[in-house]
Amino acid sequence: DAKTTQPPSMDCAEGRAANLPCNHSTISGNEYVYWYRQIHSQGPQYIIHGLKNNETNEMASLIITEDRKSSTLILPHATLRDTAVYYCIVSTTGANSKLTFGKGITLSVRP
Amino acid sequence: EPEVTQTPSHQVTQMGQEVILRCVPISNHLYFYWYRQILGQKVEFLVSFYNNEISEKSEIFDDQFSVERPDGSNFTLKIRSTKLEDSAMYFCASSASRGVTGGQYGYTFGSGTRLTVV
Numbered sequence A: 001d002a003k004t005t006q007p008p009s010m011d012c013a014e015g016r017a018a019n020l021p022c023n024h025s026t027i028s029g030n031e032y033v034y035w036y037r038q039i040h041s042q043g044p045q046y047i048i049h050g051l052k053n054n055e056t057n058e059m060a061s062l063i064i065t066e067d068r069k070s071s072t073l074i075l076p077h078a079t080l081r082d083t084a085v086y087y088c089i090v091s092t093t094g095a096n097s098k099l100t101f102g103k104g105i106t107l108s109v110r111p
Numbered sequence B: 001e002p003e004v005t006q007t008p009s010h011q012v013t014q015m016g017q018e019v020i021l022r023c024v025p026i027s028n029h030l031y032f033y034w035y036r037q038i039l040g041q042k043v044e045f046l047v048s049f050y051n052n053e054i055s056e057k058s059e060i061f062d063d064q065f066s067v068e069r070p071d072g073s074n075f076t077l078k079i080r081s082t083k084l085e086d087s088a089m090y091f092c093a094s095s096a097s098r099g100v101t102g103g104q105y106g107y108t109f110g111s112g113t114r115l116t117v118v
Helices: none
Strands: A009-013 A018-023 A032-038 A045-050 A061-064 A070-075 A084-091 A105-110 B005-007 B010-013 B019-024 B031-037 B043-050 B053-057 B065-068 B075-079 B088-095 B113-117
Touching (some): A009 A018, A018 A032, A018 A084, A032 A061, A045 A061, A045 A070, B019 B031, B019 B088, B043 B065, B075 B088
Parallel strands (some): A009 A105
Antiparallel strands (some): A018 A070, A032 A084, A061 A070, A084 A105, B005 B019, B031 B088, B043 B053, B088 B113
């Protein structure tokens, strides 16, 4: 089973920041937080990941709380094309690690 | 940007038939995966593959499934005797490395093969 909890859905206005929360209270010290998204029935798309520091790339920012029990994915200027299911996943990077997808959060960006 | 390529995009097969789903991972990636997603359900892990052998498989990946990397570029998933419940999107993914670099690389997924068993 997925080790993260996400609200089932949220929406935001186009051009505004979308803040997607995730709880991972049982995260282990060697587990990373990964975010992926799936647009319609396409293959999941990697967005960003982090261990304990905040991370930013061209797609998004990832804010991880100091206790690492929760995180927030920030899409700074959401567009209609950001409408998708967003998955927060915790995973180790050892030889037997794998991504376990939960139900994710459906983000709807409205015009 | 490098892509994972999957063929065919859609496959229709009769129950009991064998199917082979094909994937071309990113050329310098070392780890390969198959996932599936039944319509309206979660993305489910099937199998991971490294150094020419299976490194992990799920309960779904029973004896009717097999994977192979027949040459340096292709990665295939074979379903020996398809069942109606095998109808799903099948996604191939690859990643550059795990463990050594501390999770610096995410997975790159292909666009999927929609398998319909009739």
